[in-house]
Amino acid sequence: EIVLTQSPATLSLSPGERATLSCRASQSVGRYLAWYQQKPGQAPRLLIYDASYRATGIPARFSGSGSGTDFTLIISSLEAEDFAVYYCQHRYNWVWEFGQGTKVEIK
Amino acid sequence: QLQLQESGPGLVKPSETLSLTCTVSGDSISSSRYYWAWIRQPPGKGLEWIGTISSRGSTYYSPSLKSRVTMSVDTSKNQFSLKLNSVTATDTALYYCAIPPADYCNNRCDYWGHGTLVTVSS
Numbered sequence: 001e002i003v004l005t006q007s008p009a010t011l012s013l014s015p016g017e018r019a020t021l022s023c024r025a026s027q028s029v030g031r032y033l034a035w036y037q038q039k040p041g042q043a044p045r046l047l048i049y050d051a052s053y054r055a056t057g058i059p060a061r062f063s064g065s066g067s068g069t070d071f072t073l074i075i076s077s078l079e080a081e082d083f084a085v086y087y088c089q090h091r092y093n094w095v096w097e098f099g100q101g102t103k104v105e106i107k
Numbered sequence: 108q109l110q111l112q113e114s115g116p117g118l119v120k121p122s123e124t125l126s127l128t129c130t131v132s133g134d135s136i137s138s139s140r141y142y143w144a145w146i147r148q149p150p151g152k153g154l155e156w157i158g159t160i161s162s163r164g165s166t167y168y169s170p171s172l173k174s175r176v177t178m179s180v181d182t183s184k185n186q187f188s189l190k191l192n193s194v195t196a197t198d199t200a201l202y203y204c205a206i207p208p209a210d211y212c213n214n215r216c217d218y219w220g221h222g223t224l225v226t227v228s229s
Contacts, residue, residue: 001170034208036154043203044154046217055215087154091207094142094167096156 002026004088006099012107019075021102023088028068035064035073036087038101044087048073078104109133111204111220119198119227125191129204129220130184136162137182140211145178145189147200148222155200159207160187194227201225 003026013019023033031051036044046055048064051071061076075082083106088099115127129143136143145157158168160178168176177190191198202225206218 032214034214038154043205043219043222046208046215049208049214053215055217089154091209094144094159094161094207094209095169096144096146096159096207098154098156101153 002029002090002092002097004090004097004099006086006088006102008102009100010103010105012105013078014107015078015080017078019073019078019082019104021073021075021086021104023066023071023073023099025069025071025090029090029092031067032090032092033064033066033071034089034091035062036089037082037084038087039084047086075104109206109218111206111218113202113204113220113223115202115223115225117224117226119194119225120229121195121227122193125189125194125198125225125227127189127202127204127223127225128186129188130186132185135182136180136185136187138162141206141216142209143180143187144205144207146203146205147198148203149197149200157189157191157202196227199225199227 005024007022033051035048038044052064063074085101085103087101090097110132112130119125144159160166180187201222203222204220208214
């Protein structure tokens with residue numbers, strides 16, 4: 001079982017600021033890591049796949065990096081619609097693992 | 108365009124069986140290359156993978172739920188289903204059906220139902 005640990009649990013920032021979210025895997029996952037955004041009342045939305053590739057329609061202010069066990073999601077300049085919960089996710093075989101989430105809230 | 112829609116009872120009594128169905132439109136399950144998954148989210152908490160099933164019926168379940176979960180595919184109705192038995196209040200959650208990103212979509216597919224809330228209460 002691979003455990004994904006996200007930090008921090010909550011990030012309090014103002015619009016226009018830079019957000020840095022971390023995800024650490026209990027063992028190497030190569031580059032097979034994705035990031036999802038979830039807003040209240042909505043299903044999760046894929047932001048980043050394979051560690052650093054933006055999904056269709058995702059703005060350039062979202063970027064992902066990392067490999068092995070340490071991954072980062074950066075939102076370069078927060079906009080109002082970016083305040084949400086973010087999950088990292090890894091799939092091995094057909095098992096999905098999710099991190100516990102980081103909430104990005106308005107300061 | 109491929110769409111997923113969950114359906115089923117919103118209220119289940121403790122110790123009974125939770126049964127949900129996901130109807131797929133825009134693709135035929137019987138000939139699809141996709142796999143199909145259930146994920147749940149307790150109120151105010153994170154996402155938990157329940158299980159995945161292939162179009163041919165191969166199943167993969169979360170170890171923590173494996174003893175209580177059964178997933179199946181009904182190709183005639185273009186649906187796949189989830190059964191979770193012996194439910195307790197801790198099974199109260201928003202249940203999503205989804206397609207796992209994988210090689211068949213270069214890890215970039217993003218298909219989820221809207222979710223259906225199931226409450227376990229007497």
